[in-house]
Amino acid sequence: MIHYLRSRAHIFPSLSHTFLPPNRSFRPSSLSVKPLSTTAAAAMSSAAPAQLVEHIVLFKVKDGTDPSRVDAMLTGLNALTSLDTVLHLAAGPVLQTRSSLFAFTHMLHSRYRTKDDLAAYSAHPSHMGVVKESVLPICDDIMAVDWVADRVPESLVVPPGSAVKVSFLKLKEGSGDGAKGEVMGVIEGIKDGFAKIEQVTCGENFSPARAKGFSIASLAVFKSVEEMAAAVADEEAVNSRKEKVREYLDGVIVVDYVVPELQPSSASL
Numbered sequence: 001m002i003h004y005l006r007s008r009a010h011i012f013p014s015l016s017h018t019f020l021p022p023n024r025s026f027r028p029s030s031l032s033v034k035p036l037s038t039t040a041a042a043a044m045s046s047a048a049p050a051q052l053v054e055h056i057v058l059f060k061v062k063d064g065t066d067p068s069r070v071d072a073m074l075t076g077l078n079a080l081t082s083l084d085t086v087l088h089l090a091a092g093p094v095l096q097t098r099s100s101l102f103a104f105t106h107m108l109h110s111r112y113r114t115k116d117d118l119a120a121y122s123a124h125p126s127h128m129g130v131v132k133e134s135v136l137p138i139c140d141d142i143m144a145v146d147w148v149a150d151r152v153p154e155s156l157v158v159p160p161g162s163a164v165k166v167s168f169l170k171l172k173e174g175s176g177d178g179a180k181g182e183v184m185g186v187i188e189g190i191k192d193g194f195a196k197i198e199q200v201t202c203g204e205n206f207s208p209a210r211a212k213g214f215s216i217a218s219l220a221v222f223k224s225v226e227e228m229a230a231a232v233a234d235e236e237a238v239n240s241r242k243e244k245v246r247e248y249l250d251g252v253i254v255v256d257y258v259v260p261e262l263q264p265s266s267a268s269l
Helices: 038-045 067-082 115-123 125-138 177-188 225-232 235-248
Strands: 031-033 053-061 088-098 106-112 139-148 163-171 197-204 216-222 249-258 262-264
Touching: 053 067, 053 088, 053 115, 053 216, 067 088, 067 106, 067 125, 106 115, 106 163, 106 249, 115 125, 115 139, 125 139, 139 197, 163 177, 163 225, 177 197, 177 216, 177 235, 216 225, 225 249, 235 249
Parallel strands: 031 262
Antiparallel strands: 053 106, 053 139, 088 106, 088 249, 163 216, 163 249, 197 216
8 A cells, every 4th residue: 555656756746646556446444433523514514714724644553453453543533523623534544655754554634723723632632542542552653744724625524535635845954935935836826727626725834843844735635536646647737846846845745545434423432
């Protein structure tokens, strides 16, 4: 599932080439979770909030871990969607990671109205319990990046089956605001040039202690893996964007992920 590719070959991560094994289709597995929180339910039917905080966590599960323990971790994480401050939350296996340094196996993506809401989620006893009991015992590595989205998508809940491409960029040491602004500008222009992208957000990480030096993040949502693959197959458009930012970057992580089908359950944590 994890493929090791050199990050320098994928300098523009949000639209870098997607490797899919031949004659295989990815079908996200069903997971049992609690019902949506009242905040998330309201987010699906009400006007978009004034801002949106994106939260991505990447996990590397230890080799040889019993699959039942991995399932327990994912079930526990997905149950956190019931917490009141959560607008959207889904966790599942990574389709692939492109990085020369990291080999993540699972990803969690969640959304909040404010940084305070994210902090409340992080400090909630249910969240802390899942991390202590189900995550830390089976993971070799964990990375987290948080950013305030540059734009608020019309749909705050990413539909099951959607393909998500998350990209983290590390700027070269000494890069100034001009370089940062140019990189951000290129990412912000993605959606206008690629019709198959349903959503794009980007921003500067505000949790540096957990981000391994990566300071800029972006997230692109497609309806399916096939549409994501079709978009990144446009080599001319991809390469033109790579060249605009190549000189400013010292590292790139790209993660492809499919939002799992989540079956509501009355089970508690």
